[in-house]
Structures are given as C-alpha cells and as structure tokens.
Amino acid sequence: MNFKTITAAIAVVGAGFTLAACTMDGKSSGGYAENPYGDDVWSGYETATPETRAMQDDDFENPGMPMYDAAEVIYNTADGEAGVSCADCHGAVDDAAGGRKGIPMKGVAATYPAFDVEDKKPINIELRINKCRTKYQKAKPFKYESDAMLGMTGLIAKQSRGMPRMTTADNPSDALNPFWKKGEEFYYQRRGQLDMSCKHCHEDNALNYVRAEILSQGQSNGFPTYRLKWQKPGSLHRRFRGCNKNIRAQPYGYGSDEYLALETYLAWRGRGLPIEGPSVRK
Amino acid sequence: MAKKPRVKLPKKAKVGDVIQVKTLASHNMETGNRKDKKGNKIPRLILNKFVCSFKGAEVFSANMHPSVSAHPYISFFLTAKESGSYEFTWTDDNGKTMSVSKDIAVS
Numbered sequence: 172m173n174f175k176t177i178t179a180a181i182a183v184v185g186a187g188f189t190l191a192a193c194t195m196d197g198k199s200s201g202g203y204a205e206n207p208y209g210d211d212v213w214s215g216y217e218t219a220t221p222e223t224r225a226m227q228d229d230d231f232e233n234p235g236m237p238m239y240d241a242a243e244v245i246y247n248t249a250d251g252e253a254g255v256s257c258a259d260c261h262g263a264v265d266d267a268a269g270g271r272k273g274i275p276m277k278g279v280a281a282t283y284p285a286f287d288v289e290d291k292k293p294i295n296i297e298l299r300i301n302k303c304r305t306k307y308q309k310a311k312p313f314k315y316e317s318d319a320m321l322g323m324t325g326l327i328a329k330q331s332r333g334m335p336r337m338t339t340a341d342n343p344s345d346a347l348n349p350f351w352k353k354g355e356e357f358y359y360q361r362r363g364q365l366d367m368s369c370k371h372c373h374e375d376n377a378l379n380y381v382r383a384e385i386l387s388q389g390q391s392n393g394f395p396t397y398r399l400k401w402q403k404p405g406s407l408h409r410r411f412r413g414c415n416k417n418i419r420a421q422p423y424g425y426g427s428d429e430y431l432a433l434e435t436y437l438a439w440r441g442r443g444l445p446i447e448g449p450s451v452r453k
Numbered sequence: 454m455a456k457k458p459r460v461k462l463p464k465k466a467k468v469g470d471v472i473q474v475k476t477l478a479s480h481n482m483e484t485g486n487r488k489d490k491k492g493n494k495i496p497r498l499i500l501n502k503f504v505c506s507f508k509g510a511e512v513f514s515a516n517m518h519p520s521v522s523a524h525p526y527i528s529f530f531l532t533a534k535e536s537g538s539y540e541f542t543w544t545d546d547n548g549k550t551m552s553v554s555k556d557i558a559v560s
Contacts, residue, residue, distance in 0.1 A: 234524040237456045237479040402481070402523035 204341035206440065207374055208388065214444050215387035215452055218378070223399070227451040235325055235397035235404040235449050242322025251310025260307065264326060280331035280446045282338070284435050286346040293350045293431045296324050297406060315425035321404045324395045325449040332448035336392060338438045347435055354436025357429060363420025384453070389414075390441040391434065393450030404449060407434055458553050460541055465558045466533035474505065474513075475528045478543050478551070484519035502544040503527055508537050533559045 206212065216224060226232050246257040246264050262270020269275030280296065287294035287302075294302070300323055301312035313320035340351035358369045372381065373389030380386070394407040401409075408430045412422035423429045458478040466472050478500060485497025497519065505513040513529050538556045 231459060231461050231475055231477065232526060234477065234526070237459065237477070237524070241456050399522075 203343060204439075206442065207370075208440070212390070212441060212443055213388060214390050214392055214441075214447065216393065216447060216450065218385040218387050219452060223451055223453060227447070233397065233449065233451055235321075235395075235451070238318060238322040238404055239325040239329060239449060242319065242326045245319055245323065246326065251304065251308035253307060253309045255308055257303070265330060276327050276330040278331055278334060280328040281334040281336055284347070284431060284438060292428065293347055293435045295407075295426075295431060295434055296327055297408075298426055298431075300324070300327075316406060316409055318403075321395055321406060324406065325404055328395060328446055329448040331446040333445045335443050335445050336438055336441050338435075338442060340435050340439050350432040350435045351439060353429075353432035354434070357433045358436055358440075363415065363418035365418040365420075367418045369414070388440075389437070390444055391437045392441050392444040393447040393452065396450045396452045398452050400453060407437075458541065458543060458551055460539075460553050460555050462539065462555055462557060464556075465560070468534060468559055470533045470559075471530050472533050472557070473528060473530055474539070475526070476503070476541060476553075477524060477526045478503075479524055480543075480545070482517075482519070482521060482523045482525065486519070498546055500525060500543045500545050502542075504540075504542045504544075505529070505531075506540045506542075507531075512539075533557060535559050 216227070219227070226234065230236055243264055249256045249259070258264070258270065260270060260272045261274055261276060262268060264276050267275050267277050283299070284293040284295040285299075286292075287298075297313075297315055297320055300320065304310045304312050313323070338347075339345050340347035342348060345351075361368045369389060372386050377386050377388045391407050394410070395404045396410075397404045398410075406425070408425045408427075411430050411433060412425070415422040456479040458476060461475040463472050480500050482499045483495050483497055484499065485494060487495045489495055499517060499519055499521070501517050503515040503517065503525075504511055512531060515527055517525060536557060536559045538554050541553045541555070543551045
C-alpha cells in the first residue's frame with residue numbers, strides 16, 4: 172500500500188514537471204491542452220532499423236504498395252447501384268482540385284478523424300469510405316480489415332504524405348472535444364489482466380526495450396502500416412486490438428466508438444508529425 | 454497470383470554497365486505451417502522459382518523455399534550487353550506462372 176501512495180505521489184509530481192516544461196514552450200501544443208510529450212514528439216520511423224526505413228522510403232520496395240496500387244484501380248472503377256466511381260466525384264486520386272465535387276484526397280489523412288455531423292461522432296477514413304460507398308455509390312461497404320479497405324486507406328494516406336497532423340480536438344469548443352476527452356481517458360485507463368494502460372508503455376517507457384522491441388511513442392501518423400510481423404498492411408484499429416490483447420484485455424471491435432475516440436486523441440498526441448504515407452514497421 | 458509483380462530496371466544503359474534489377478512479387482507465400490481458426494493447417498503454396506531470361510537464355514534464377522517471407526523482394530545485378538527485353542517468370546508449387554517483361558535500350 173505504501174508503494175501505491177509513493178508512486179501516485181511521484182506521478183503527480185512528475186506530471187507537474189512535464190506540464191511546467193510544456194508551458195515554457197507554447198509551440199509544442201499550440202492548442203488548449205498540453206501535449207504530455209511537450210516538444211519531443213517523434214514517429215515510430217525513428218526507432219525502426221535502417222533496413223525497415225529503407226523499405227518505407229522506396230515506393231518500389233514498400234511491400235504494401237502493390238495493394239495500394241490495386242486500390243487505385245478500385246478507386247477508378249464504377250461500383251454499386253449508382254454506377255459511379257470515387258473518381259467521378261473526387262477526380263483522380265492525386266487531383267489536388269478534387270474533381271467535380273472539389274473534394275480532393277490530398278490532406279484527408281492529415282485532418283481525419285473528423286466530426287461526422289450526421290452521426291454526431293468521430294469518423295475515420297475507413298468509416299468515411301464506407302459511408303461514401305453506401306450513401307453515394309449504393310454499393311456494399313468494405314469489410315474493415317479487407318484488402319480493398321486497407322488498400323484504399325493506404326492510397327489516401329499516400330496523398331497526404333509529408334503533411335503534418337494539425338488537429339484542434341483539444342479545444343473545448345471543438346465538436347470533437349468530448350470524444351478527445353474519452354480518448355484521453357481510455358489512454359490513461361488501466362485495463363486487462365496485466366492492468367496496464369497505454370501510457371505505461373508509450374509514455375513512461377518510450378525508447379526502452381520490451382523484450383526485443385524498442386517502444387515507440389505509439390503515434391498513429393504511419394498508419395495504415397505494412398507490418399512485417401503481419402506480412403500485410405494493417406489498420407490502426409488492428410494495432411489497438413493487438414495492443415489490448417497483449418495486456419490480456421478484451422479488445423474492442425474494428426470501428427468501435429472506443430477506438431474512434433482513442434484515434435481522435437492519438438491524432439492530437441501526434442500533432443505536428445507528418446503523415447508517412449503508408450509506412451513499414453517491424 | 455493476384456497482382457502483377459513489379460519490376461524495376463533502368464530504361465537505358467551503356468554496353469558493359471552493371472545494372473540493378475529489382476523485383477517485388479505479390480504473394481502470400483503460405484508455408485504450410487500456419488493454422489486457421491479451426492486448427493487445420495493452411496496448405497503450403499509458395500512461389501518456388503524465379504527466373505530472369507534475356508533473349509531466351511536464362512541469366513538469373515532463384516529457388517525459393519518456405520523460409521522466404523510474403524511478397525518476395527529479389528534484387529540482382531546484370532551486365533548490360535545489348536538492347537532487348539528481359540523476361541521475369543515466377544512459378545508456384547502448382548506450376549502456375551506469372552510473367553513480366555521489361556525492355557532495355559543499350560547503346
């Protein structure tokens with residue numbers, strides 16, 4: 172019992188220290204809440220080995236690229252009862268003018284998750300694609316972790332390559348703010364048989380080893396990522412589920428509200444990090 | 454055998470130049486050791502041979518085994534002697550082949 176109170180006291184003092192460090196340099200958050208990392212936000216790219224980084228940097232060698240190229244064909248193919256393709260409304264996938272509707276794919280990955288006015292909750296790229304499919308194309312939605320969906324999200328992420336995440340969800344007047352708060356609660360909540368929260372690995376122990384892995388900050392700017400362990404691209408929610416399973420917690424579903432809130436929060440934690448186009452990770 | 458393999462090699466070269474050829478196939482390379490949700494072994498299906506030939510003659514080949522991971526990336530060097538087209542062929546355990554050919558102009 173003594174231990175708990177001591178660690179709790181240290182945690183409070185430690186948090187106080189980090190908060191103080193943040194306020195000294197306002198440009199770290201630029202928003203309303205202080206980023207726990209302060210200025211020191213970095214992507215998992217930094218902890219990847221040079222070989223993995225070389226794979227990511229070369230569009231030819233990136234093992235996920237064939238899937239994203241195949242998705243470009245899907246993008247340009249008419250589908251559903253309405254008989255329209257993505258390109259019919261949005262123009263070519265790399266069209267900065269955004270085609271007929273003036274909604275380009277460039278910048279999408281950097282500004283999502285967005286607030287869906289209809290459903291009144293966050294919407295990420297996967298769910299947005301399915302919304303377009305069911306509402307406008309009158310086509311069947313893609314399964315969340317299907318090759319088609321992964322390819323499309325990777326293709327869309329590629330269009331925002333290098334663009335920094337600039338979410339304002341921490342602003343109390345932002346519509347996403349309540350979900351940002353939920354995501355923050357999730358991040359710091361202990362769960363599972365191992366009774367750990369996200370922060371125990373990704374905040375307290377980033378750059379330390381867990382078995383043979385160097386822990387990153389758990390940022391989301393590289394997703395969808397080709398994970399060498401999975402031997403295929405995977406979505407952020409797949410990673411959330413994996414992390415939850417690792418600490419022996421019951422994972423939530425793909426596209427679930429809990430993970431959407433967490434995704435909203437994580438986009439804020441990685442504020443300023445560039446979208447890596449589809450990344451390659453171990 | 455879903456998507457066409459990608460091949461990268463320089464479009465132009467001088468006689469005697471050493472060129473780097475890069476290839477990336479799209480194939481899950483099932484080793485035969487993985488089990489599905491019911492506990493049954495997923496049967497082995499891998500690409501087991503890769504051949505690069507120039508004007509009918511084989512210039513590079515590789516035998517692949519279950520240890521090669523999914524989406525095999527094979528890169529090798531050739532000496533450019535004359536213009537022509539390189540043929541790249543991948544064969545899987547069932548004998549099915551995928552082929553890509555790329556031209557090079559050698560001056």
